Amino acid sequence: YLTNITDNNLYLDVYLFTKDLECNEHEISRTKIPQNIQECCRNCLIVFYFKQVFIGNNSNMKSNLYICENVIESERYCKLCGKLLYQGTDYYIMREFKLCSNCYLISSGCVESTLTKKFISIIYLPFWEYTSTCYCDNKLLFISNCQKFCDNCLIFFIGCRYCLTTNIIFGITNQSQCIKCKRVSTIIFDRTKIISINSGDSVIDDFLINIRHDFLNQLNIDKFANDLKNVKYFIPSEIYNNSLRDKIKGKLGKLMRYIPYSKFKNVKKIAEGGFSVIYQATCYWIYSLQLKHWKREIVILKRFKNLQYAKKYFLKELESNHRCYYLNSKIIETFGFTKGPKLDDYILVMQYASEGDLHKYLQKKFTEINWERKISFLYDILLGLKNLHDSNFIHRDFHSGNIL
Incomplete structure (x- = not known):
């Protein structure tokens, strides 16, 4: 691209670095700075970096720390308008590469x-x-x-x-x-x-x-x-x-998505109600760049017993879950949905509550719960109901087994 460019428009804002050698094309000048790419001599000048590709991503700059610091110092004033960019003493800001907001418009x-x-x-x-x-x-x-x-x-x-x-x-x-x-x-x-x-x-x-x-x-x-x-x-x-x-x-992170069934492992049935069957599963669906592997998460799979109902009203189920959770709190999150491998039926993928439902929790730990904790439970339950009502929904099956 640099070889074939023919016009004088300065598309690329570069920082040039002069080699410490003699040039057989012309006398090297340490003071005269080329004004456009055509004036750059390949024999004695290196395009050290492009300002649009900032220093934090340039491995060449990191390996030449002394030059890097000189570059940042030379850019204290905008080269295009002459404005002093930073007058403070904050070390972090001083050592970061900055661009003038007047000349580099966002x-x-x-x-x-x-x-x-x-x-x-x-x-x-x-x-x-x-x-x-x-x-x-x-x-x-x-x-x-x-x-x-x-x-x-x-x-x-x-x-x-x-x-x-x-x-x-x-x-x-x-x-x-x-x-x-x-x-x-x-x-x-x-x-x-x-x-x-x-x-x-x-x-x-x-x-x-x-x-x-x-x-x-x-x-x-x-x-x-x-x-x-x-x-x-x-x-x-x-x-x-x-x-x-x-x-x-x-x-x-709260936006629903389709998750292929192949992402779920260790699927096991844990409960069954009048309308649905509940499964627990391990989901591998988010890749961690830091850990370099797929992150595991325990989730709930909710399969509807009535397949005709599920096909007819499943979209409404998704819309109501999205509206309630996305806009409010204290509602179990629905991550999205998947399809069963055998019946090709829709299955909701939901947040897993590790302590189970309120009924079973009270049976196990009632004597350990102080009044402050009890009031906190009641407050969260009331807030969840209020959020449902504010979204123009009613629960219709509200009992301790459906409070997680």
Whole structure:
């Protein structure tokens, strides 16, 4: 790319490093800085790093700590507008690479989703977002070197390899346009390969997609971008680690998904009621990047006895569970659903309560519970009921065996 570029537009903002040797092309100058890529001599100058690919991700910078510190010191003033970026004495901020918020603009916009036909938000970052994990802590799937996405929350990271910028798209669409060079990239995306939203039932799958769209639309992306315009500088790594991650991580973990039955091991029946059979199982469904293996979680599988009822009303069951838990607390979480391997019937995947139901708990530990604990139990029960009623639901089968 650097060899074939013909125009003088400075797409890439680079930090140049002069080699300690003689150049057979010209006399080396330690003071004159090239103004564009065409003036760079390959014999005596090295592109040490691109400012859009910030220092925290550059192994070459880490191995040259002295040069790294000099680079950060040289960037105290913005090279484009001359503004002093930081005047404080905080050591952490002083040693972090910063970008001027006036010259490296973070902006936002929206585009119509090709899947839901609703508008979805976009953040235009003036740097390359190199992360391999989503804001919800899910591992990103790479479509190409410039495109990756999260199969949990459907956030896409589309990079422009010419400008080293990134568009973060909060939903599904088929193309992305770089805000700097206006090049359009086709997003190569196959919806059928996203397991979390592909149960095989188009109506239920649309529900799974829509709850993600509705959540992402509530993030107020425009305000996030506007707030960054009112500061002198920003630290690129903190855009991921703090600002967006904190807004998204807690809520996105609560979005329901389809979980293949193969993810469940050690399935055993533990209870049976008038309407359903309850199983306990170990679920391997979330990959831990830190631990480098699939995390195990004990869950409850709730299978409906009446298969015709389940097929007819299962979507309503999902909607009511999502509405009650996502908006409120003190409600057992429904992680999503799976399908039985034999009957292909729908099965709810729910949070496991290790102490069992209230009736059995009181039988075992009643004498150990003091008044403070009893009042705490009552408060939590009342709060759960209040949340149900505030969501316009009634329980209809409320007893100690259904309080977990």
